[in-house]
Amino acid sequence: MAQSVDYYRNNPLIHRDRRLSQSSSAWARSFACEDLKPLIVCRGPIRKEAMDVYEEMGISHYGILLSEKDSIVYPNALAPELRQLTDSRRVHRVPDYTGASKEERVERIHQIIQIAKDNGYDSIFAGYGFMAEDEEFVGAIEKAGLTFIGPNSRTQADAGKKDEAKRTALEVNVSVTPGINNVTARTLLKKHPTRAKLLALADAEDLNIDPALLKDEKLPVEELADAILYASYAKGIDLYSIEEMSAQVQLEVADMFKNYPGSRVRLKAIGGGGGKGQRILGASLLMTKSPTDKQIAEAAAEAPTMVREVLNEVKATGVGDNKNVLIELNIEQTRHNEIQLLGNGEWCIALGGRDCSLQMHEQKLLEISVTQEGLAAEIEKAKAAGLSAQVKALESDLKVLKRMEEESERFGKAVGLDSASTFECIVDRDRHYFMEVNTRIQVEHRVTELVYSLKFTNPKDKNDFFIVESLVEAMALLARHKKRLPRPERIPRFGAGAEARLNATDASLSPHAGGMIRYWSKPLEGEIRDDQGICLPNPDTGMFMRYKVAGAYDSNIALILTKGADRRDSYEKLAEVLCKMSIRGTDLGTNLEFHYGLVNWFLGQNVMAKPTTRFVVPYLTLVGTLKEEANKLDPVFAFLEMKKHYAKLIGEAFADEPEVVKAELKNISEVLDRKGTLLTRPMERLLEDPHLLSGWLSINRRNFRIDDGKLVWLRNPLVILEETYEYLNMSYDPQATAAEVIWDHDNELLQKGLRFYAALRDKFKLDKEDYFKLNETLGKDKAPKGFSAAEWEQVRSAHFGFEAGLELIGMLFLVGVNTNFWDFRVEDDLEVTIPGYLNDPDLQARMKKVLVPPPATKADEIVAMCGGMYYGQEAPGLPHFVHEGMHFEKGQALYIIEVMKMFNTVRAPFSGTIDKILIEGADGTIVSKGQPLFKITPDEKFVEVDPRELERERRARTSEYLKAIL
Structure with missing residues (x-):
């Protein structure tokens, strides 16, 4: 019996031998896959994962496909996996993966199949890229006598194309989004509006159509039109033009606007995926309850341009291509949930859900597991805490998840699913709508692997079983053994899994291709880093090798995963990983800081929150307002002004104090000088990067309040300063570069203060969080028991000295106050309140430029x-x-x-x-x-802003802040 051992790549302490041939069970050994000979035709992290998993399964005869475009168009972007796969006979090259046209795509399909045959491969694995969902590709593989490691061509046809999937969903009673899935048929009917004219068209073009369909007079005319269209695609001819279809789309979109006032409409190419081939139109009508005919016509007029854009993105503009586009109601307050499916053609099992709502440009950014066990546990916690609104919200989610899992299994059976796929839904409070099925493994599949493993049990002996923890392994098993595999049982592993996609983007999450990675810190213990092998060192020197981030395909650099006992635990571990991670290079932009800020935003609010797919853009806009306000402040000037304030304060308030106190107070000016960099360095770091500031403000939101226009601390500011250094990964480290951590003398001062307060808490038997009690005690003139009058005055003056200047950090809170940062929040029922002004397109565009100023240009x-x-x-x-x-x-x-x-x-x-x-x-x-x-x-002359005026404005704004903290 194969034993289950947790497996995480990049962790040298953990390794898994997946070879079933080594099992003591004859039944388990019968499912060995060592004779499988796959050709891996995908790229990115999934290619490296497949290589690792196959080797662990004992599959030695595998090869990989490389696109010459990687290294020709983008030098130094060659697959880093070649550091591991050094046998050049197993590396096969093509000009690019899919071709730029239909003709090139067909040529590439035949080329890949020929490579497989010529090199002794019996199967092809396409991962989650390129042609993984291409029915024509899969069909050609099957006809060539090869095995496709993924859903078969029938499943690809019934589920892979979005229009067919929607029809199948309706047939098996799966809830779907309102819309139109046959605009091409309607376009054809516009030209040939009767059954007789359609039949005449089929005859004139000599189309190969099932005679039974042609004779069936009860067949709806739209279905006959569809049959004729599919025959035309097979023959490679067009029966309508893109212009004619675009005009039909425009009419249908106008009708949608009339039938669903106040909503937008989404266009989706049927062959899209990974965010490609989708556009949303009707922003001008959003929330307009009674749009005029003119408003509707103007909004619908965007459709033809968007149709061409989506068809271009999915390369469906060639003669004979299926150009169908789904027209769907855009559910505005929606979350994006998906169910992981696995089947063998007879059985189908759901493996829980993933919340993928945090996305932008239709590209997912942060994914989190959603399981029945996890939700049930959170419900019990919320009940124990008396959080009734949260209990109700979680119970609703649990019901929706159960319905989605049941419907997904029904759909999987209906399409004969015989591998891994994903059933995607949009969730609107207590309702859900089927969106599409991705007939492939997903980028975020490892989130599911962290929360469930698969137990395959011998039907004749319940004590004879083996465990599978990898979906890539499961796909290989299904491809090799098909219907022999019994339906597995899903076994809970960890309470929650989370994945952050480290992408090549700038601070506004716009793509930033072409940078060079020159250094990447090693993974932490427990971190799962799927990075395509970029972190694989040079096999000869052991040194990190530079890597060019190619822009030819997608923006993903790596998938960063963590797991935990529950969602909060997994988020905390993800925050730690992101905090400690360092990736540096030339002209390199990543969303690392965005993720760190976002994860901490949820930790400061509520990790069980229900963000919608509309979360990220207004969140970025909010972060932009932080940056805009932060740009107006000068912390060094503020520190110097604060020193003047203290000099005046000391001179006036302590003139009549005892000599011992005067002597101590004279040192405060020198102490303030020493605190300069201790305070301003972390402040400058936070003010410089608004993503970091966003996370910091969120986790510190309960540490202050404003009384009569003045900031009041609710926790010891010295402790918060220490935590800030930890948050910025600037804690003392004698081995680190001085520029990256707290300086020696600053650390000595900080630690001295922390020891002082720790000793006082011990003396007064107070908890670390009892700041008010300690402050109240230190505010009393009379010495408490155990202190002489002189000793007590020294303690009080030392307290004054340690806290002097720490008010400066309060400026950071005021940035949040002045931008209404905390109005963007999670409510008791877990819904996210987004202030309306953050949805203003003009503000969004302006804040994008604040986050990433446009490149320098001449007038x-x-x-x-x-x-x-x-x-x-x-x-x-x-x-x-x-x-x-x-x-x-x-x-x-x-x-x-x-x-x-x-x-x-x-x-x-x-x-x-x-x-x-x-x-x-x-x-x-x-x-x-x-x-x-x-x-x-x-048309208008540009006027340059005087930098001296900008500096005057910064100092004036900084002075306003000082009034609220001093």
């Missing part, structure tokens, strides 16, 4: 907003956005830049005239951030 030019691929037209064959000599208005589209799979339309920040187009080369030319694209003449 007579427009430069690239980021690195990526430049396109001067919306789609091939359409007019260019601009030409030399034309006048453009503010907000007008100037160009498109493709960064990490996403097409971003860049609009003019002001009005002006194009004098010269500077970009050379055809569409698809790679540009760098700040590269001049157009010489222009702006």
Whole structure:
């Protein structure tokens, strides 16, 4: 019997031998997979994971596919896995993974299959990228006599395409989002509106259609149109143009706006995935209860452009491509929950849920496990704490989760699921709607692996079983043994799992491709870092090897996972990992600080909160307001002004004090001098990075209050200062670089103060949090028992000296107060309140520029907003956005830049005239951030701001803050 041992890569203390062939059980040995010979045709962390898992399973004959685009377009981006897989015969190269057109995609499919055959591979694993959900790819693999390690072509057809999946869901009584899934059929019916005309079309184009369908006069005309369309796709011809379909989409969208006033509409290409091929339109109608016909027409007019954008992103613009687009009601207050599924074609099992609501640009950022066991435990905790609103909210979530799991298993059986897939839903309070099925393993699958393992038991002997803890391993088992595998039992492992996606983005979460990683700290014990092998050292020198972050595919650098007894425990461990992690390089941007701030925001609020998919953008806008306010402050100037305040205070208030007190007070000025860097260094770090400030404000939100315009501390500020150094990973470390930690003399001063208060607490038998009692005692003139009058005055003056200047940290709280930071909060019922002003598009756009100022530019030019691929037209064959000599208005589209799979339309920040187009080369030319694209003449002259005036404003604002803390 195979034994279960927890397995985490990057932890040398833990390793798992997954070879069932070594089991003492003959039944378990019969499920060995060592004769499987897979070709891995995906990239990123999943490729490295598959390599590791296969080796642990005893699968030695495996190979990987490499795209030449990795190292040609983006030098130094070569797969780091090659440090591990050194046998060049098992590394196979293609120009790119999928091709830029339908013809290239078909060519690549045949090329991959031929590589497999020529090199003795019997199966293909596509992970969660490229063609993992491509029905045509899977069908071609099956026809070639190879095994696809993933759902079969029938499942791909019934569940992988979003329109077919929605129809299947309706057939098996699964709740779905209101909308239209057959706009292409309606487009065709617009041109050929009767059964007779459709049949004539099929005959004229000599389409291969089941005769029974053609003869069935009871078949709904829309289903007949669908059958004709699928036959046209098979033949490789178009029966409608993109323009005709776009016009139909525009009509359907207008009807949706009329039927669902106050809502937006989402367009989704049926072959999208990973955030690609989706757009939302109707922002101008949001919350408009009775839109006019003109307003509806203007909002719907966005549809044709968006249709072309989504089809471009999923490469479905070729002749004969299925260009169907789902038109769905956008559920505004929605959470994104998904259920992990596993099946063998006969049975299907749900493995709990994952909350993936924290996302941006349709890309997930932070995922957390959702299980029945975990919710039940949280309900009991909330009941014990008397949190009735939280109990009700959690009980609702538990009911929804149970329904989603039941529906997902029913759907999986209906489509004959024989591998791993994900059943995705949107959740609106106590309701849920089926959204789509990803017929592949998900990026966040390891979140599920942390909370459940699979127990496969011999049907003839309940004591004969083996444990599987990897979904990649389960997929290999299913591919090799198919229906022989009995339905497993899910076994709870840890209480919760969490995953943060470390992406190549800037502070506003916009893609930041092309940076070079030159150093990455080692993983902490218990950290799971799926990083594609970037952290694998040079096998010869043992040194970290630099790595270029490619922009050709997606922004993900690594998946950072932690597990815990419950959600709070997993979040706390994730916060520790993010705090200790250091990743440095050249022109390198990551969302590490964003994640650290966000995780601490939840720790300071409530980790069981229910954020919606609309959380991140207003949250970023809030963080932008922190940055805008922080930019107005000068902590060094504040410290110097505070010194003047204390000098005056000491001179006036203590003139008549005893000599012993005067002597001690004379030292306060010197003590304040010594505190300069102790106080200002962490403050400058927090004011410099608003993501760090956001997390700090959240976890410290109960440590102060404002009384009559003055800040009052509710905890010892010296303790908070110590915790701040810990929060910033700046605690004393003699081995660390001095610039990264607290300085020696500052640490001595801090520790001396902490020892002083610890001794007083011991003396008065007080808890560390009894700050008020201690402060009240120290405020009394009369010496308490155990102190002489002189000793007591020395203690009081020492107390005054240690706390002198610590008021300065209170400025950080005032940044939160002045930006209404805490109005963005989690309520008792776990719903997140987002102040309405943070949803203002203009404010959001302005705060994005505050977080990441636009690249430096001259007044007579427009430069690239980021690195990526430049396109001067919306789609091939359409007019260019601009030409030399034309006048453009503010907000007008100037160009498109493709960064990490996403097409971003860049609009003019002001009005002006194009004098010269500077970009050379055809569409698809790679540009760098700040590269001049157009010489222009702006309509209005730019006026530069005097830096001396800015400094005066900073000092004036800082002085206002000082009034509230001194």
